[in-house]
Amino acid sequence: MQLFYFSQPAATDEILSLEKEDTRHITKVLRKKVGDAIHVTNGEGDLFDATIVQLTSNKCQLQLNHLRFEATKKPQLHIAIAPTKMNDRMEWFLEKSTELGITTITPLLCSNSERRNIKEERFEKIIISAMQQSLRLHKPKLNPLTPLHEFLETASEDLKLIAHCEETNKRHITELLDKKMDTLILIGPEGDFTPDEIEKALEHQFSPVHLGHTRLRTETAGIHVASLFNALIQ
Template sequence: MQLFYNPNITDLEKSFVFDKEESKHIIKVLRKKEGDILHVTNGLGFLFNTEIALASDSKCTVNILSFKKQEPSKYHLHLAVAPTKMNERYEWFLEKATEIGIHEITPIICDHSERKVIKTERFQKIIESAMKQSLHYYLPKLNEPIILKDFLKKEVNGAKFIAHCEETHKNSLKSQIIQNQDTTILIGPEGDFSNKEIELALNNNYIPISLGNTRLRTETAAIVACHSVVFINE
């Protein structure tokens, strides 16, 4: 099944029109024609079965034949991850985490961050593409970048963890995960969190955790954390 994405479609509509860019892709690239069936999600759990009514490359119009809604997860996984020096590595994390089943992502700016200016427009497109490719009906939420100390001021539900590389006592993440519990995990930059940041997180009731016996890159650590939580909740 090929999945399309349109955030504006609702279960109250009988038809809708794709924007010019998506219309051109559907008609010119995929060579879809009137009468063809398209499967569309709005990123809010709905899957719409639609039929092309007007095969225009500027405003492809479809009629909604039926729809269903997927039940949301019983838990919420939020990863707050420092951007990597090379954008490509962070984009890889966004793509794979979306495929695995993450719910929310926040880029955090830390003391040791080498990249402090982030443009989220491309990140958003990567997440949307990964959602469609992996046939998810819920689009992960991508928040705007935020300084870590400001993120720590936010109220967070459920379990709160910080993964750092300091040689202190830490339990493995897998031993701390509880099924159907909301989980927030902090993943630092290449240079790790500063001692001040770690102390601040601990003072805000974040629990220090280990992701294994080897030192992982930022994006690898984020994927290990994401998979661990999702796997235990499957």
């Protein structure tokens, strides 16, 4: 099954015009012809059977037929993570966590962040590509880069965790994860959260956790959490 994404609202028996890049993929890579069928999702749970009714080198029109709606998986995982200094590491995190079923990603700006800007459009593309690849009908939500102190004020998940490297009394994440609880976890930059940031998070009812016996890179920590959560909600 080859899955495509389009962001327009869902409607049955609609005619849909694909964007140039997807059209190129359909003609040049998949070598599809008029009359061929593909699958399409709106990233909000709807799956469509789509027949190609018009196709030129830069325009593809599809006749949609609604197949099914899939509700959002519960509970949900939200990872708020400081983008890595090397951009490709953050991009791998986006791809892998999307494949593994993450719901929301918030890039965090922390005191020790070496990267203080992100390419939101490129991040969005990577998420969409991984969503299509892994046949997910729900597109993870990517929030804008947000300063940690600001983010702490708005967090409202059932379970709020912070993974930091300070030597304090922390439990392993699997002791706290609960398959009935929407979960948010904070993952810091290469230089970790500052003691002040950790204190602020604890004041906001975040519980400190560790992620195991080896030292993990930022993006590995994120993928590790997504992986454990994926298995938890099986």
